[in-house]
Amino acid sequence: MGFLQPTLDRLRAADLAAISRQILQSRSFRKPLSILAAFSLIYTLNKALARWYLRTSSPWDWSKEIVLVTGGSSGIGALLVRNLAARDIQPPLTPLPPNARFYQLDVTSPAAVRSVAQRMREDLGGDPTVLVNNAGVGTGKPLLAETEEQVRRTFDVNIVAQFWMVREFLPAMVKADHGHVVTVASMASFLTLASNVGYSCSKAAALSLHEGLTQELRYRYNARNVCTSIIHPMFTHTPLIQRATVKGDFPADLLDPEDVADAITKHILRGKSGSNDTIGVSTGVLLRFVNTFSEDIRGSLGRILAYSN
Numbered sequence: 001m002g003f004l005q006p007t008l009d010r011l012r013a014a015d016l017a018a019i020s021r022q023i024l025q026s027r028s029f030r031k032p033l034s035i036l037a038a039f040s041l042i043y044t045l046n047k048a049l050a051r052w053y054l055r056t057s058s059p060w061d062w063s064k065e066i067v068l069v070t071g072g073s074s075g076i077g078a079l080l081v082r083n084l085a086a087r088d089i090q091p092p093l094t095p096l097p098p099n100a101r102f103y104q105l106d107v108t109s110p111a112a113v114r115s116v117a118q119r120m121r122e123d124l125g126g127d128p129t130v131l132v133n134n135a136g137v138g139t140g141k142p143l144l145a146e147t148e149e150q151v152r153r154t155f156d157v158n159i160v161a162q163f164w165m166v167r168e169f170l171p172a173m174v175k176a177d178h179g180h181v182v183t184v185a186s187m188a189s190f191l192t193l194a195s196n197v198g199y200s201c202s203k204a205a206a207l208s209l210h211e212g213l214t215q216e217l218r219y220r221y222n223a224r225n226v227c228t229s230i231i232h233p234m235f236t237h238t239p240l241i242q243r244a245t246v247k248g249d250f251p252a253d254l255l256d257p258e259d260v261a262d263a264i265t266k267h268i269l270r271g272k273s274g275s276n277d278t279i280g281v282s283t284g285v286l287l288r289f290v291n292t293f294s295e296d297i298r299g300s301l302g303r304i305l306a307y308s309n
Contacts, residue, residue, distance in 0.1 A: 131173075231263075
């Protein structure tokens with residue numbers, strides 16, 4: 001490298017500054033920079049417009065609200081229950097924790113949903129004002145390796161059950177023009193991996209349900225103060241992917257379930273519609289549009305998921 005030293009010595013700070021200006025002013029550099037700036041501006045404006053469009057004026061009194069979380073016995077759901085209970089959303093009733101109740105429910109059965117809903121109304125004195133559709137399952141198996149029962153269970157729990165829950169509890173929210181339906185989806189709503197096809201399809205359907213419900217509340221039920229939100233966490237340390245994280249070379253930046261639950265809790269307590277892209281959705285959206293790169297990422301993550309089979 002000694003023969004380069006004279007050249008390097010001549011590259012003083014002023015020379016480097018001049019070179020930098022030339023690069024910044026070159027057409028080949030300005031075009032991608034402009035595209036990046038435009039993307040950033042559009043993304044920022046889109047978030048601002050979405051917040052304005054989905055704004056509500058209904059006040060929230062957290063001492064009177066009733067929150068229903070499906071899948072609240074483990075993972076993100078269990079942490080979410082404890083976070084919300086700590087806010088004393090409902091006066092202390094039982095020791096799990098003091099202001100939370102546990103109802104065993106097959107969310108895939110409309111009859112079971114109706115039965116438990118009636119018990120809840122009798123126990124709590126009213127309908128839930130916040131519904132968190134969080135229950136979810138997955139197999140981590142290739143499409144041809146899943147049984148018919150496994151395929152049906154994935155869709156029944158991850159999406160069909162959300163229809164039964166919404167149909168049961170939304171009417172009271174519409175009548176009062178007050179409430180919040182929160183959908184816990186996944187980055188899989190945007191990015192489908194090998195050995196994760198059924199799960200991804202069910203989460204894409206959850207996104208469609210959220211979008212359609214938002215429209216119907218405004219234009220069919222005139223209940224614009226009923227909030228709708230969707231959350232898209234990236235891969236998280238939960239029982240859902242436990243086998244893959246133990247056997248596979250999983251990404252080191254897996255989300256902590258406590259962090260995800262905290263982010264969802266803060267979003268709920270804001271009492272506003274929208275999405276929380278701080279826990280993964282922006283990455284998923286970006287990968288959805290940059291198809292060339294997302295195919296590489298699908299491949300790498302798909303190979304990782306194969307270890308869990």
